[in-house]
Ligand SMILES: [Zn+2]
């Protein structure tokens with residue numbers, strides 16, 4: 155199964171002509187999952203190879219506008235472009251994010267009289283009090299949904315920290331298990347860990363032939379991990395005829411933060427194929443970055459090193475850093491310096507560093 159990630163916006167604070175506000179799409183066969191949806195994400199989508207109508211799930215790391223202002227507009231445009239044929243029922247869009255997100259969508263879609271042709275559900279993550287300074291904590295009077303639900307809103311879950319106190323189980327299906335974990339930022343912010351299940355290895359066809367097994371339903375059983383019984387009564391175990399399992403990929407996408415809360419997330423992200431981490435400002439501005447709940451390349455590198463990620467992708471750059479292609483001689487803030495800072499911190503670690511730019515697609519190949 156092919157898998158890749160496309161950055162639609164890599165700027166912090168606001169969208170600019172040279173850098174969109176935060177948004178990226180993780181694409182697996184046929185499905186697109188959107189992570190954050192800053193203002194202008196829909197036009198970035200139109201400029202990309204991706205199709206907004208393919209988005210089945212949305213994950214919002216936190217409620218800051220540069221990660222959220224684009225969502226109501228995007229939903230409306232997807233609806234306008236979908237087939238209004240009542241015979242064809244459109245799939246539900248599942249939206250995950252911090253408490254308050256359901257209220258936000260109810261108010262913005264409700265007050266603007268926005269109609270949607272497809273149903274949606276908001277699944278809210280319950281933050282804990284240590285995820286932000288006190289002034290960033292949103293009380294129930296700010297976040298509790300009020301008024302009637304949007305006609306297309308379906309009931310969503312409220313997801314609390316699991317009993318280990320380390321993560322939130324968002325969902326698990328045949329292909330993936332997706333969890334969230336807590337970050338420290340000016341308001342409650344979350345990271346997401348997408349783990350693909352391991353897959354059974356290939357059938358050793360030579361061995362099967364030796365055992366006298368012809369292609370047929372028994373092949374399928376063995377491949378699915380079940381034993382198969384030959385006519386002779388001999389039982390063949392899957393381990394006899396399967397090559398090593400193909401390990402699933404792991405992708406970790408962190409929202410804005412100046413640190414991770416607890417050891418749990420590092421274990422969760424351990425060995426990530428890709429770790430996407432913000433680097434709002436260079437190492438020389440560390441104090442300012444931390445004051446604003448943000449990270450530097452050095453801080454992002456420390457997380458990547460601690461969880462032995464294979465690749466660190468930096469994004470969410472201050473708009474003072476122009477993309478390399480627009481960099482002019484004499485420009486003070488050079489985005490490639492952010493990459494160098496992360497690489498310096500990761501010398502001898504084996505972690506590759508990639509600098510995200512708008513419309514960059516990063517393939518996520520299977521491990522062999
Ligand atoms: Zn931000």
Ligand SMILES: [Zn+2]
Nearest residue numbers: 216218339410
């Ligand atoms: Zn933020």
